[in-house]
Amino acid sequence: EAQVTQNPRYLITVTGKKLTVTCSQNMNHEYMSWYRQDPGLGLRQIYYSMNVEVTDKGDVPEGYKVSRKEKRNFPLILESPSPNQTSLYFCASSARTGGVNLAWETQYFGPGTRLLVL
Amino acid sequence: AQSVSQHNHHVILSEAASLELGCNYSYGGTVNLFWYVQYPGQHLQLLLKYFSGDPLVKGIKGFEAEFIKSKFSFNLRKPSVQWSDTAEYFCAVNAQDTGRRALTFGSGTRLQVQP
Numbered sequence: 001e002a003q004v005t006q007n008p009r010y011l012i013t014v015t016g017k018k019l020t021v022t023c024s025q026n027m028n029h030e031y032m033s034w035y036r037q038d039p040g041l042g043l044r045q046i047y048y049s050m051n052v053e054v055t056d057k058g059d060v061p062e063g064y065k066v067s068r069k070e071k072r073n074f075p076l077i078l079e080s081p082s083p084n085q086t087s088l089y090f091c092a093s094s095a096r097t098g099g100v101n102l103a104w105e106t107q108y109f110g111p112g113t114r115l116l117v118l
Numbered sequence: 119a120q121s122v123s124q125h126n127h128h129v130i131l132s133e134a135a136s137l138e139l140g141c142n143y144s145y146g147g148t149v150n151l152f153w154y155v156q157y158p159g160q161h162l163q164l165l166l167k168y169f170s171g172d173p174l175v176k177g178i179k180g181f182e183a184e185f186i187k188s189k190f191s192f193n194l195r196k197p198s199v200q201w202s203d204t205a206e207y208f209c210a211v212n213a214q215d216t217g218r219r220a221l222t223f224g225s226g227t228r229l230q231v232q233p
Contacts (some may be wrong), residue, residue: 042124043162043226045222059220059222109161112161
């Protein structure tokens, strides 16, 4: 079954304690992305990756790191979490289409990770 | 940078009523446009997308959207809503000619359909 998985699904931590949220997809997609969802703000893109070893900042990258060492995995790292990073996090992936206009394919979203930073 | 506005934050309709949710974006170049839906407790799912061609796009579950370039709008419509359409709806845009694959979402519209 084609899917995007995230772990953990729920996490409570304390300020400053490093954490990693994993994301994995089994569709051989080139493109992966992380979003956070907050009430009244919708989804905001944190980082994205267009392929292995290629990452770029989204709209709200501060306080986050990512890596893309393998095609299927795209972990989100919070080196020193703070309470303002309490949020619902989504990972997504999509295939890369051809063409000079870098057209998009449908993004497949993971189930979400609810993070609470105390 | 592009931005997306969804002016209706919460919409309440009765079953069989017609729906139109507004979406406006700010970017002067070529865009890809999307509507996503998030049912309670579920993942985001793509409803429909516009890349080019016919500005009237049909999606799943009877939804459609019209791209009006002169108005920078991509409004979502459905002629007759059902209780099962209760969900949160997000409009999103990608600036196609920037070379970036950043996707900007609106803040969402919560639709409540009353039986």
